[in-house]
Amino acid sequence: MKSQPNDRIKVHPGFWAGLHQLGISTDDVARTAQLSLETINKPLVNQAHYFAIWQAYSDLIGDTAEGIIKLAKGYEISKYPPPVLAMYHARDYRDALNRMVRYKQMCPPESLQINEAGEECIIELEWLHKDQQGPPLLVGVTLAFLLELGRRGTGQPLNANLVEFSHPMGNVDMLEAYFGCRVETGKPYNRLTLDRKDLSLPFLSYNEELIEILTPVLDRSLDERQGSRSVTDLVKWIMKRSLTDKRLDIQTVAKELRMSDRTLQRRLTEENTNFKQLLTEARHEQARAYLADPSLDIKEVAFLVGYEDQNSFYRAFRNWEGDTPSNWRVRQ
Template identity: 75%
Template structure:
C-alpha cells in the first residue's frame, strides 16, 4: 500500500544555484538526466524526474562522496525552504531534528525516523512512498549529511557523528569519514546517521522565536491538511509501515509524530473500531505479502524489513496470518502467478 504522499517533489529554491557554485550548469544536469531544459524553471517535479536529476548530478561530478560533501557545505542557509528554515531556527539540536522529521513529510520522497537510546541518537532514512525503488545513493548521502550540517550551523560547533551507515556504495569512503568525523559503514541493512545524544542538548545560536511563531502554524496547517486526506486508521498504518525497519514502533512514537497524546490517538482509533496493536499486525502482514512477492528479497531480509529481529518469530506470525510458512507461500504465489 502506498503512502498518502503525492508524486510531486518540490525543488529547493537554491538547488540550481548551489550546483552553479560547484561549476555545474543546470542545463548540463537536465541533458544528462534526459529531461527537457524547462525542468530548470519548474518548482515541482515528479519522483522519477527528481531521482533522475540527482543521478545526473552524481554522474557529472564523478564521485558520490565528493558530490555529497560539496553540495552539503555550499548550500546557503538563506536559501533553505520553510521546512528546513524552521529547524535551523529551532531552540536546540534536538528540537531542530524533531522539526526536520515532522516537516519532512511535506517534502517527499524521503522521511526520517529518530530514536534516542542511551548515549546515542539514531536517525533512519525511510522512503515515504512504500513499494518504490530506493532513491539514488547521492540523495541518501546528502540527506544524512544535511542533518549533521544543520547541527554544525545551528550550534556553530564542529560536531561529528558517531557512525554513518549506508546500504549502497558511496564512493570515496575516506572523504566521507573525514567529513562526518566517524567510521562509515557501507553495505548495511539501513541508511542511518548515529549522533552523540549529548549533542542534542546544544543550543542553537540561530534560534529565532519570532520567526518560529510565524513558520510553525503555517507548516502545521499544511501537515494537517495532508494527513486529513486519510482516516486516522490509514494514517497510523502508513506511519507504522514506514517505521518497521527500525524495529517495532509503539503508540507513543506514532502519537508524537501526529502531534497528539497517545491517549488521544488510542481514543480516535477506538472510534474507528480498531486499536494500535491491530494496525501493527495488519501493517506487518500487508508488508510481508508485498515483500515476499519480490523474489530478490530473501526470507531473513523480509523478516527484518517488517521489524522482526528473530526469523523464527516471523515464521510463527506468518503461519497465523496465512496458515503456511513464508517459503511455501512464496512458492505457491509464483507457481500460480
C-alpha cells in the same frame, strides 16, 4: 515507476543554486536525466523525475562522496524554504533535529526516525515506498545535512559517531573525513549516529521571534497535507516507519496524529478497517519489500517488520503468502 496519488515533490531553488556553484546547469541535468527543461522547471515533479534529477547530479559530479560533501557544504540557508529556516533558527540541536523529522513529512519521498538511547542518538532514513528507493547520493546528502545543520547552528565542528549506508557511496575515506567517524556501507539501513550530549548544545542562530511566526504556519501546512490523505493511509505510513518499535500501539499512533485513541478507532471503523488489520497489512507489505532486497537475511527481515523471533515471522508469512519467506524470495 508508477506515481502515487501524492507523488508530487518540490525541487527547491537551493538545490539548483548549489549545483550552479559547482558549475552544473539545469541544461546539464535535463540532458543527463533525459528530461525536458519544462519538466524539471515545474514547481512540482513526480517521484520518478525527482529521482532522475538526483541521479543526473550524481552522474555529472562523478564520485558519490564528492557530490554529497560539496552539496552539503555549499547550500545557502537563504535559498531554502521555511521548514529549513525553522530548523536553523531552533533553540538547540535537539529542537532542530526534531523539527527536521516532523517537517520532513511535508517533503516526500523519504522520512526520518529519531531515537535517543543511552549516550547516542540514531537517525534513520526510510523511503515511503520501500520498492522505490532513491539514488545513494540523495541519501548521503540528507544525512550530511543533518550534521551540517548542527555544525552551522552551534558554530562547533561536530562529528558523528557512526554513519551507515545500504549502498556503495564512492570514496569512503572522503566521507569519513567529512563526518569525522567510521562510515560503513552494505548495511540494511541508512543511519546517522550522533553523540547524544551534542543535542543539548544551543544554536547561535536561535531566533525566538522567527520560530514563533514559522511554527504555527508550518504546523497548519502539515495538518492540511495529512488531512488530504485517508486516516488508513496515515496510520499505515506511521506503522511502516515504526515497526521495530516495541511501543507501537494505537495510543502511540493516535498521539502522533494528535487525536485520542478512541477517535482514531472510530475513524478507522468509518473506513472499514481497524488497527490490528492495518498492522498486519503494514508488516506484510514491508516484509515483501525487504525480502526483495537480497542483502537482507531472513532474520533481519523478521526484526525489521517487528517480530522478535524468526519462527513467529515464518508462521505469519506462511499465512500471508502460503509459502516460506525463503521460497517466496526464490520465486520472486
